[in-house]
Amino acid sequence: MGIDWWAFLTVAVVALVGACFVVAVYSFGLRLWSAADTRAGKYSVKDDGTVGPATAGFPVAGQTPPAVRWFRTLAVACFAVCAAAVLYGIYLIVPQFH
Amino acid sequence: MSSRVCHRTVRLGHLPAVDITLIVVLVIALALFFDFTNGFHDTANAMATPIATGAMKPKVAVTVAAVLNLIGAFLSTAVATSISHGLINEGPGGVAITPEMIFAGLIGAVVWNMITWLRGLPSSSSHALFGGLIGAAIVGAGFGSVNYAALLTVVIIPAFLSPVIAALVSFLSTRIAYRVTRRPVFPNERGGFRFGQVFTSSMVSLAHGTNDAQKTMGVITLTLIASGVQSSDQGVQFWVIVACALAIALGTYTGGWRIIRTLGSGLTEIRATQGFAAEASTAATILASSHLGFALSTTQVSSGSIIGAGLGRRGSKIQWSTAGKIVIAWFITLPASAAVGAIASGIARFGVLGLVVDAVVGAAVILGLYLWSLRKPHEQAAAIEVDVAANAVFTRKELRDMQRKKRAAEVAARRAELSRERTLRRMAGRRGGRR
Numbered sequence A: 001m002g003i004d005w006w007a008f009l010t011v012a013v014v015a016l017v018g019a020c021f022v023v024a025v026y027s028f029g030l031r032l033w034s035a036a037d038t039r040a041g042k043y044s045v046k047d048d049g050t051v052g053p054a055t056a057g058f059p060v061a062g063q064t065p066p067a068v069r070w071f072r073t074l075a076v077a078c079f080a081v082c083a084a085a086v087l088y089g090i091y092l093i094v095p096q097f098h
Numbered sequence B: 001m002s003s004r005v006c007h008r009t010v011r012l013g014h015l016p017a018v019d020i021t022l023i024v025v026l027v028i029a030l031a032l033f034f035d036f037t038n039g040f041h042d043t044a045n046a047m048a049t050p051i052a053t054g055a056m057k058p059k060v061a062v063t064v065a066a067v068l069n070l071i072g073a074f075l076s077t078a079v080a081t082s083i084s085h086g087l088i089n090e091g092p093g094g095v096a097i098t099p100e101m102i103f104a105g106l107i108g109a110v111v112w113n114m115i116t117w118l119r120g121l122p123s124s125s126s127h128a129l130f131g132g133l134i135g136a137a138i139v140g141a142g143f144g145s146v147n148y149a150a151l152l153t154v155v156i157i158p159a160f161l162s163p164v165i166a167a168l169v170s171f172l173s174t175r176i177a178y179r180v181t182r183r184p185v186f187p188n189e190r191g192g193f194r195f196g197q198v199f200t201s202s203m204v205s206l207a208h209g210t211n212d213a214q215k216t217m218g219v220i221t222l223t224l225i226a227s228g229v230q231s232s233d234q235g236v237q238f239w240v241i242v243a244c245a246l247a248i249a250l251g252t253y254t255g256g257w258r259i260i261r262t263l264g265s266g267l268t269e270i271r272a273t274q275g276f277a278a279e280a281s282t283a284a285t286i287l288a289s290s291h292l293g294f295a296l297s298t299t300q301v302s303s304g305s306i307i308g309a310g311l312g313r314r315g316s317k318i319q320w321s322t323a324g325k326i327v328i329a330w331f332i333t334l335p336a337s338a339a340v341g342a343i344a345s346g347i348a349r350f351g352v353l354g355l356v357v358d359a360v361v362g363a364a365v366i367l368g369l370y371l372w373s374l375r376k377p378h379e380q381a382a383a384i385e386v387d388v389a390a391n392a393v394f395t396r397k398e399l400r401d402m403q404r405k406k407r408a409a410e411v412a413a414r415r416a417e418l419s420r421e422r423t424l425r426r427m428a429g430r431r432g433g434r435r
Helices: A005-039 A067-094 B003-007 B023-053 B057-074 B099-118 B125-141 B148-180 B192-226 B238-255 B256-265 B272-291 B298-312 B321-350 B351-375 B386-392 B397-420 B419-431
Strands: A044-045 A051-053
Touching: A005 B148, A005 B272, A051 B099, A067 B023, A067 B192, A067 B272, B003 B023, B003 B386, B023 B057, B023 B099, B023 B192, B023 B238, B023 B256, B023 B272, B023 B298, B023 B351, B057 B192, B057 B238, B099 B125, B099 B192, B099 B256, B099 B321, B099 B351, B125 B148, B125 B321, B148 B272, B148 B298, B148 B321, B192 B238, B192 B272, B192 B386, B256 B298, B256 B321, B272 B298, B298 B321, B321 B351
Parallel strands: none
Antiparallel strands: A044 A051
16 A cells, blocks of 8 residues: 655645745735835835835825836736736636646 | 636527426426525635735625625536536446436535524535435435545545645744734724725625635536537537526525524624735635646635634733634534535435435425525524624624623622612621632
C-alpha cells in the first residue's frame, strides 16, 4: 500500500504559493491605491499624528503629482493580476475548458 | 472539446422505465434529500466569512452560493460512477453493492448530517456518505467488502492533513496581507479586502457545486444501473442532473445558519483581511488538491483556513474548545454514520418489510431532529429562515453594542438592588463586610 506523501507535499506547496501570491498582490494593490490617495492630498496628518481630512497645505491639494498616476496604474495592474488569477481558477474548476 | 465531455450522454425525453421498484424510488428520494442536506451543511464553508465580515448580506450570500452550486452541478462532466472512491471492493462480476445497501448507507449519512447540523458542527458530508456506505456494506456483504487501505488514504490521512495544510497556508497569507497593508500613519485600505472576499468565496462555492452534486448523481445512476433500469454504458440521465442540481441549490439557499454561525463567529472573530486570506487559501488548497489527483474535504479545508487566519492576526483569540469539538466531530463522522448505516442495513435484510421499516424509522428520526431544532433554538438563531439570518451572525459592531448594552443592564440591576432597603440591611448584617 503506497501512500503518496509526495502528492500531499505538492498540494501543500502549490496551495501555499498560489494563495500567498494572490493575497500579496491584492494587498499591494490596496496599499498602492491608498498611497496614491495620500499623495493626491486626500488626507492630512495633524500634529498629534492622527489623520484628518485634506487641508490646503498637504501635500499639494488641487493638482495631481505624477507619482499619483504611477501609483494608481500599478494598483490597477495588481488588481488585474488578481482578476487573471480568478479567471484561471474558474478555468480550473470548469471541466469543459480542458 | 476533449473526450471527457463524451462521458455524459445527455438523454432528453428518456423517461425512466415503468418497472421502477420500491427500492429505486426510495433510494432516489433519499439521495435527493442527502443532496439537500449536503447543500445546507456546506453553505457555511464558502459563505461564513463574507457574512461575518459584512462583505455580503446573508440573503445575498446564500443566493449567490445557491446559484453557483446550481451552475457547478451542471458543469461537472466526469461522473463519479465509483462514488465510494474504491472504498468498497466491487466484486469481479460488476457492482457488488445492492440498492438496499445504498439505501441503508444514505440513511446513515442523512441522519449524521442532521445531527451535526443540529449541533452546528461543520463536518464533511462526503465522509458521512462514505461512512454510511461502509457500515451498510460490512453488514450486507461482510468485513471483506471494505478496502481498508483505501479508507486510510482517502479518508483518514487527508482528515489529518487537510486542516493542517489549510491552516498553514491561511496563516501565512493572513500575515502577508497584514504586513503589506500596514500603515501606521495613514489609513490603510483593508476595507478593500471585503470586495475581494466576494470573489474568493464565490470560487469556493463553485468548486463545491462541481464536486458534491456529482456524488448524488453517482448514487442515483449506480442504483438505476444496479436495478436494470439503465444500461451501464449510459451516462447520467438528464433528469437526474436537473434533480440533483436543484436539490443542492435549494439546500444551499435554505442555509445552515447554525454552521455559518460556528464558522463565522464561533471559532474566532473574523475581519475582512482575515476573511479574504482564509477564502483565498481555501480556494487555492481545494483547486490544487482536486487537480493533483485527490480531493480534500471542503469542510475541513475551510475550517482549517479560518483557524489559520485567526492565528495570523495578532491579538485575535481562537475558541479552542469549539475547534476541539469540530475535530472530534470529524473523527466521529465516519464511524457514527457507519453505525447508523449498519443498523439500517441489518433491518433492510428482512426484504420489503425491512425496507419499509427502514424508511419509516428514518423519516421519523429526520422529522424528529427537525422538530427538535425548532423546539430548542440554538441560542439567538431562532429559526432557519433566510430572514432571520441577519441575527444569526453578528457583525463586530453588533457584538460591541450587545456587550455595551449587557454591561449597562448589569450596572442598572446592581444599582436597583443596592437601592432596595432589604439589600442594605442584609449587607449591614453580614459579618466581616464584603469578601
